Amino acid sequence: MREITYVEALNEALREEMRRDERVIILGEDVQLGYSGRGGLFLVTAELMKEFGPERVRDTPISEDGFVGAAIGAAATGLKPVVEVMYADFLLCCMNQIVNVAAKLRYSTGGQLKVPLVIRAMIGQGRGVGSDHSQVPLAWFMNVPGLKVVAPATPYDAKGLLKSSIREECPIMFFESFLLYRTKGFVPTEEYTVPLGKADVKKEGTDVTIVAVSTMVPRALSAAEKLKELNINAEVVDPRTLVPLDKETIIKSVMKTNRLVVAESGVKTCGVGAEIASMVMEEAFDYLDAPIKRVAAPHIPAPAAPTLEQITIPNENDIIKAVRELFER
Amino acid sequence: MKTVIMPKLDLAMDSGTIVEWFKKEGENVQEGERVVSIMTQKVTYEINAPTSGVLYKILAPVNAEVPVGKPIAVIMEPGDNAADIERYIKEVTVEEVVPKIVTKEPTVEAREEAKKEILRIKISPIAKKLAEEHGIDITKIKGTGPEGRITKEDVLNAIKELEARKGKVTPLAGVRKIIAERMTLSHKTIPPVTYSMELDATQMIAVRNILKEKENIDLSYNTLLIMAVAKAIRDFPIFNATIEEENIRILDEINIGLAVATDYGLVVPIIHNADKRENIRELNATVKDLIERARQNKLTIDEVSNGTFIITNLGMFGVDMFTPIIFPGQVAILGVGRIVEKPVAVSGQVMIKPMLTLSLTADHRVIDGALAAKFLRKIKENLENIHLMI
Numbered sequence: 227m228r229e230i231t232y233v234e235a236l237n238e239a240l241r242e243e244m245r246r247d248e249r250v251i252i253l254g255e256d257v258q259l260g261y262s263g264r265g266g267l268f269l270v271t272a273e274l275m276k277e278f279g280p281e282r283v284r285d286t287p288i289s290e291d292g293f294v295g296a297a298i299g300a301a302a303t304g305l306k307p308v309v310e311v312m313y314a315d316f317l318l319c320c321m322n323q324i325v326n327v328a329a330k331l332r333y334s335t336g337g338q339l340k341v342p343l344v345i346r347a348m349i350g351q352g353r354g355v356g357s358d359h360s361q362v363p364l365a366w367f368m369n370v371p372g373l374k375v376v377a378p379a380t381p382y383d384a385k386g387l388l389k390s391s392i393r394e395e396c397p398i399m400f401f402e403s404f405l406l407y408r409t410k411g412f413v414p415t416e417e418y419t420v421p422l423g424k425a426d427v428k429k430e431g432t433d434v435t436i437v438a439v440s441t442m443v444p445r446a447l448s449a450a451e452k453l454k455e456l457n458i459n460a461e462v463v464d465p466r467t468l469v470p471l472d473k474e475t476i477i478k479s480v481m482k483t484n485r486l487v488v489a490e491s492g493v494k495t496c497g498v499g500a501e502i503a504s505m506v507m508e509e510a511f512d513y514l515d516a517p518i519k520r521v522a523a524p525h526i527p528a529p530a531a532p533t534l535e536q537i538t539i540p541n542e543n544d545i546i547k548a549v550r551e552l553f554e555r
Numbered sequence: 556m557k558t559v560i561m562p563k564l565d566l567a568m569d570s571g572t573i574v575e576w577f578k579k580e581g582e583n584v585q586e587g588e589r590v591v592s593i594m595t596q597k598v599t600y601e602i603n604a605p606t607s608g609v610l611y612k613i614l615a616p617v618n619a620e621v622p623v624g625k626p627i628a629v630i631m632e633p634g635d636n637a638a639d640i641e642r643y644i645k646e647v648t649v650e651e652v653v654p655k656i657v658t659k660e661p662t663v664e665a666r667e668e669a670k671k672e673i674l675r676i677k678i679s680p681i682a683k684k685l686a687e688e689h690g691i692d693i694t695k696i697k698g699t700g701p702e703g704r705i706t707k708e709d710v711l712n713a714i715k716e717l718e719a720r721k722g723k724v725t726p727l728a729g730v731r732k733i734i735a736e737r738m739t740l741s742h743k744t745i746p747p748v749t750y751s752m753e754l755d756a757t758q759m760i761a762v763r764n765i766l767k768e769k770e771n772i773d774l775s776y777n778t779l780l781i782m783a784v785a786k787a788i789r790d791f792p793i794f795n796a797t798i799e800e801e802n803i804r805i806l807d808e809i810n811i812g813l814a815v816a817t818d819y820g821l822v823v824p825i826i827h828n829a830d831k832r833e834n835i836r837e838l839n840a841t842v843k844d845l846i847e848r849a850r851q852n853k854l855t856i857d858e859v860s861n862g863t864f865i866i867t868n869l870g871m872f873g874v875d876m877f878t879p880i881i882f883p884g885q886v887a888i889l890g891v892g893r894i895v896e897k898p899v900a901v902s903g904q905v906m907i908k909p910m911l912t913l914s915l916t917a918d919h920r921v922i923d924g925a926l927a928a929k930f931l932r933k934i935k936e937n938l939e940n941i942h943l944m945i
Contacts, residue, residue, distance in 0.1 A: 484681045484707050515679040515707040516700065554701045 229410045235381035236270045236346075236402065239388035240308065242417070244278050247306060250392055251282045253293050254310030254346075258285045267312055268407050270346070290319035294345065298328045298397075301343040306392060314347035314401060315361045328397040329372030343397045344388070348404040349377075350441055351491065351539050357527035360535070362492035364439065367399045368468050368501060374422060375469040377401045379443035381411035383466055386420025394422065403441040425472035427479065431461030434485040434549050437476055438462055439498050442489040442521070442540065449545035458549060468498055476502065477510045484515035487548045491540055494522035519548040556635045556643065557606040559628040561621045564595055564856045570622045571595050572729050578610045584630060591627065594729040598859055599819075599852045608632040611640055614648065618728070678705040685710045691717065730820035740883045749878040749890075749916040750927050754935040756894045756911040758942050770836070777846070778839040780866050780891055781811050782944055783937035785830035788864060791930045795863045796886050796921060803886075803921055812862035812882070813842065815849040822849045823882075825862040835945050866891060876912045886921045889934070890914035911938070 230238075244250045257266055258275040265271040265283070275283040286293035290311055297307035311317055317324065328341050351360040367375050376391055376398055378384040384402065391398040428443060429450050438446035443464045450460040463479050465472055480486050486506055488499035499520035506518060521540045529535045561571050571593040578584055578591075584604040591602050604610075611631035615621045626647050629640055678686070678693055682705045686693050691713050698705035727735055741747075759779050766772040788795045788809050796805045809830040812823040824845035832838040848854050867879050870893035879890035892912040899908045913934060917927040937944065 484679075512680050512684040515681045516704075551701070 227412050228415060230381055230413050231408055231410050232381045232384050232402070233268055233270055233407045235385035235411075235413050236388055237272055237274070238413070239385040239392070240271065240274060241277065243389055243392040244274065244282065247392075248282075249304065249306045250308065251284065251300065251305055252308050252310065253284045253286055253297050255286055255288060255312060257310055258283055266310065268348075268404065270402075271310065290316050291323060294320035294323045295327070297343055297345075298323055298331070298341055301328075301341045301397075302331060302339045306342050306344075308344045308346060308392060311345060311347040313359050314349045314363050315358050317345070317347055317363065317367075324367075324373070324397070324399075325370050329370050332396065333372060340395050341397045342395045344391045344394075344400050345397065346388075346400045346402060349401045349491070350403050350405040351523070351528050351535060352405060352532075354530060354532040354535060356530040360528035362440075362490070362523070364401060364468055364490070364492055365497050365501065368498065372397065373469065374398045374467065375401070376422060376467045377403075377440040378420075378466060379403065379406060379428075379438070379440050379464050381409070381413050383420055383426065383464070385413055386418055387422065387466060390419045390422050393419070398422075401440065405441050406444070409444065420466065422467045423470035423472055424467070425463055425465045425475035427461060427475065428464045429460070429462040431459040431483065433459045433483055434487060434552060435461045435463055435476070435479040435483045436545060436549070437486065437488045437499075437502055438464055438545075439468070439488075439490040441491045442545075445540070445542045446489050446545055449542040449549070452542070452546055453549055456550065456553075458553060460549060465502075468501075471502070471505070473505055473509065477506065480506055480510050481513045484513055485549075485552045486514070487519045487521060487545060487552070489521040489540060489545050489548075492523060493525050494520055495525045497522050516552040519552060521545050521548050556611075556632055556640055557608070557630050558626040558647075559590060559602060559605060559630065561593065561615075561623050561625050561627055562600075562602065563623040564598075564600060568595050568623055570620050571600075572620045573615050573617050573627065574599055574729075575617060576613055576628075580610055580613055582610050584608060584610050595856075598854050598856060600856075604630060606630055606632055608635070611637075612644055614644070618726070620728075676705070677703055679707060681707045682710045685714070689714050689717070730822070734821055737883055738880055741880050744883065745881050746919045747878070747881055747916045748919050748924065748927065749914055750924070750931055751876050751912055751914045752928075752931045752935055753910050753912050755899070755939050756909040758939055759911070760894070760909055762942050762945060766835075772836060772839065773843075774835070774839055775842055775846075776870070776891075776894075777813055777866070777868060778835060778842045779938065779941050780868065780889075781813065781826055781829050781842065782832075782835065782838065783934050783941060784864065784866060784889060785809050785811055786937050786944065787930060787933040789830050790933055791926070793922065793926070794887050794917075794930055797863070797884050798886065798918070798921065806863050808861070808863065810861050810863045812865040813846070814865055814867035815846050817850050817852065819852060822852075822854065822859065823862060823865060824849045824854055824858050825860065827861070864888070870894060870911070876914050879914060879916045881916055881918055885918075887915060887917040887927070887930075890916070
């Protein structure tokens with residue numbers, strides 16, 4: 227069984243889709259060679275320029291507003307751009323392009339223009355890179371109608387979801403966890419895709435559902451392992467795409483376990499957990515046996531000091547604590 | 556228009572329970588025709604229509620307990636006006652309902668208190684849903700969740716418990732209810748002691764056989780027991796007494812009750828003046844008739860009233876000995892076991908004899924052990940020499 231890293235899986239997805247469809251192009255800073263001399267800050271675009279040439283793998287100036295705008299135009303006129311924005315924090319520089327143009331163009335033109343665009347960005351904290359390089363803004367984009375929001379947690383999902391995203395006909399916000407970039411996992415050599423809007427039950431359980439987003443998936447899995455010692459059999463559900471959200475899988479799981487913890491690495495206020503918790507309250511209130519718990523970052527900018535930053539990042543112990551509170555006697 | 560009312564069938568009766576309506580609303584009834592069956596604390600009784608007409612309205616459904624004198628149905632006679640009857644029904648029912656509705660407006664404190672009561676039950680949504688689905692009273696469940704919240708597990712446990720107790724539920728009503736009340740009262744208020752004594756039933760069997768052969772009379776052992784006990788009571792009148800607060804009243808009439816097991820509970824027909832019935836044939840006929848009608852639930856109020864001493868016979872069910880419970884208002888009760896052949900030592904020899912065990916429970920407030928023993932011995936002597944009494 228072949229195991230590759232999350233980055234290698236993304237790289238394969240890009241390569242395969244570029245080979246499959248010549249309309250697929252890549253834009254971003256340092257995507258051609260970069261510091262590594264191979265392509266991309268974290269090698270997601272490694273060796274792609276060599277194979278597909280600078281026409282399809284384009285370095286851009288440091289101007290997110292400009293190159294995201296250019297990508298929207300390219301998409302509207304028939305290409306399939308995949309844009310790399312590096313840190314998700316930088317998405318703020320092109321928010322108007324994404325929210326007011328990309329997300330709405332198809333609607334405001336009555337379907338005459340489509341924007342088949344994938345915007346890749348990294349999320350995650352813990353590298354001591356400060357409050358403007360450590361945000362996890364998934365919920366911001368979930369709040370925008372017209373965008374799909376994808377957040378894979380494993381190499382398998384990363385490859386399958388990126389391939390599906392490239393094949394979509396609408397703008398996709400594709401969030402990669404740089405904390406997971408070096409994690410390895412099984413990825414088949416054969417062609418496959420992972421459909422958008424389909425959650426994955428990463429571990430089956432009976433006593434509590436932990437819906438874990440992106441970086442939190444491996445933490446939830448190791449929390450679930452430790453919860454076994456407390457005789458609590460947790461089910462871990464990875465939504466994989468946040469828009470569209472696979473409500474059915476989450477609700478089915480909650481109806482089985484009667485308890486829910488939502489774990490995300492972004493801030494708690496108006497976060498992914500808030501949305502999922504509210505959805506479950508609306509659709510499955512009668513099946514809850516305890517209040518829903520949210521595990522998330524506190525409502526503060528990420529501290530630059532590594533020791534302080536670590537305190538703000540939700541970890542496996544936070545998940546265990548939240549679950550235990552639901553069973554407290 | 557005439558109303559059918561809940562009759563007062565004896566002095567102690569304050570209410571009756573509707574057992575069955577023989578007619579439906581809108582059906583014709585003839586005067587004197589049975590309309591409804593009611594159950595009092597002692598008997599089931601059929602009430603006849605007071606007039607001919609149409610059973611216009613049934614005011615008390617089956618199982619309703621209705622106070623004596625209250626209307627239970629209205630019969631419409633020819634020429635009656637439905638509006639008048641409706642007005643009348645409103646009147647008689649409003650009288651019942653109004654006092655319940657006109658309650659004092661609760662004070663602010665009381666309302667707050669009531670609100671608190673409701674808020675105090677913490678229960679999770681799934682637990683509440685399950686409780687509703689299974690008809691579990693959540694006020695009876697102790698929550699084990701955080702801050703005492705009732706959880707799914709708590710309700711599941713309650714359901715499991717309920718299922719363990721599953722079965723057919725019948726209300727403790729009518730005869731059963733009165734038995735329950737009387738027996739509890741007895742147990743609470745009377746200090747009982749049970750004495751048992753074995754006797755030789757040879758003569759009882761002989762008398763029974765002779766009467767069968769000579770006169771073709773099916774003599775009941777109960778008849779012999781009643782005779783023997785009534786005669787013994789004549790010698791020990793204290794066993795025919797009742798306690799009235801500070802007094803012991805020794806009663807003149809010796810009215811022996813015979814506990815009869817029926818399909819609908821224990822019934823005790825009374826053989827009035829049992830000691831004065833010299834003729835065993837007549838007594839036997841009375842006893843048999845009473846037992847038969849008790850089984851058919853057809854005794855009159857008189858036939859179950861004013862007992863002074865009860866005999867309860869479980870011999871036919873194979874019981875040897877037991878501890879009967881005294882009927883409140885009386886001071887003793889005699890339990891009778893089966894007649895069974897046993898080896899008995901007689902003058903240094905083992906003989907097989909038909910033996911019978913009596914169990915006398917006496918109220919120790921009134922009757923001391925020696926007295927109870929003497930009385931029991933008298934009954935034993937009477938039964939062992941029953942042939943002399945006939």
